[in-house]
Amino acid sequence: MSSNRQKIIDCLKNNMTVEExxxxxxDTSIGYIYKTRSEYMKASKFKPVYKNKKKEKILLLxxxxxxxxxxxxxxxxxxQYVYRIIKNENDKANPRMLLMDKICSEQDEYYTPLYAIIPISQYINxxxxxxxxxxxxxSLYVRYFRSLGHTVISTHIHTGQDFFKTSPPQNCDYIISNPPYSQKERVFERLFELDIPFAMLVNTTGLFSAKSRFEILKDKIEMMVFQSRVQYFTNYNNITNLKNPPFSSGYICYNMLDKKLDFEELDRKLIDFSDIPV
Ligand SMILES: C[S@@+](CC[C@H](N)C(=O)[O-])C[C@H]1O[C@@H](n2cnc3c(N)ncnc32)[C@H](O)[C@@H]1O
Known part of the structure; x- marks a missing residue:
């Protein structure tokens, strides 16, 4: 038995893939590796069990x-793949994780109170x-910015204007909003493509934990962070019924702030227009 053949069989017994x-x-070819492996598997009835690196990482996280x-x-x-792996491993899913997911998916319909809009307005010409x-x-963004004398164009998926398919208004100076959490990555991709100054209020917890996102964001953005959490409402008929999310929010900005990092205090009493002192 040639030494290469033995090495290939040893790799196979150690559940290594052809690439590994x-x-x-x-000093061997991929064809020879396949041939040697298949001969050995036929003769010995051995079947490798490959380690699934994705699966390991999912379980670790x-x-x-x-x-x-x-x-x-x-x-x-x-x-869905994450859930499948976790469910196979352990029928009892981590309750904290399930809560986070429920809140994150529902968060697409969380609306922003005035006090979280006021701090960004100081950076608008x-x-x-x-x-x-x-x-x-x-939206309180739309109504508040108009009250300051700006021209505001609102578009929304419910009125048939999908952000990913809608062109910015002519001579648009800024794009400002609180985007749907579930589409955060795609939203930022499109915003950078448009290359218009923007401010997006997002959940900042774990924002930089993915290396790919860190690389995209680190050089380009400015950030506005708050001393306290933003609470959101879910019904315009009941704006004062605010929900406390288990994460911190802040603005990710592009060509908007005059510094990389801006710390702002929130006046959480100012929820709606009626709360603004005259
Ligand atoms: C987190 S909420 C914030 C709403 C509002 N900007 C505010 O802060 O009060 C995000 C909103 O984006 C809407 N939305 C989701 N996908 C969209 C899309 N592709 N284009 C436009 N709007 C979308 C959701 O229906 C939801 O109302």
Missing amino acids: TLQIVK YKNKVSAKNIATEVDCSI PNSIIWCPFDTEQ
Whole structure:
């Protein structure tokens, strides 16, 4: 038996893939590796069990209480795949993780109170044209910016204007909103493509935990962080019924702030227009 043949069989017995074998056994061809493996498997009835690196990473993150949504981003797989792996491993899913996911998916319909909009308004030049692309006419972004004298164009999926297919208004100076959490990655991709100054209020917890996102964001953005959490409402008929999310929010900005990092205090009493002192 040639030494290469023996090495290939040893790799196979150690559950290595053909690619991994190729790294170890030099001076051989991929064809010879396949042939040797298949001969050996036929003769011995041995079947390798490959280690699934994705699966290992998912379980590690899960044990560290990372939410399924964040695991899917980190590992680059679907959220359904994450659930399948976790369910197979352990029928009892981590309750904290399930709570985070429930809140994150529901968060697409969380609306922003006035006190979280006021701090960004100081960075808008007078008489600007602002696009609020995730907002109906009810949005407090739209109403507040108009009250300051800006021209505001609101578009929203419910009125048939999908952000990913809608062109910015002519001479748009800024794009400002609170985007749907579930589409954060795609939203930033499109915003950078448009190359218009923007401010997006997002959940900042774990924002930089994915290396790919860190690389995209680190040089380009400015950030506005708050001393306290933003609470959101879910019904315009009951704006004062605010929900406390288990994460911190902040603005990710592009060509908007005059510094890389801006710390702002929130005046959480100012929820709606009626709360603004005259
Ligand atoms: C987190 S909410 C914020 C709403 C509003 N900007 C605010 O802060 O009060 C995000 C909104 O974006 C809407 N949305 C989701 N996908 C969208 C899309 N592709 N284009 C436009 N709007 C979208 C959701 O229906 C939801 O109302």
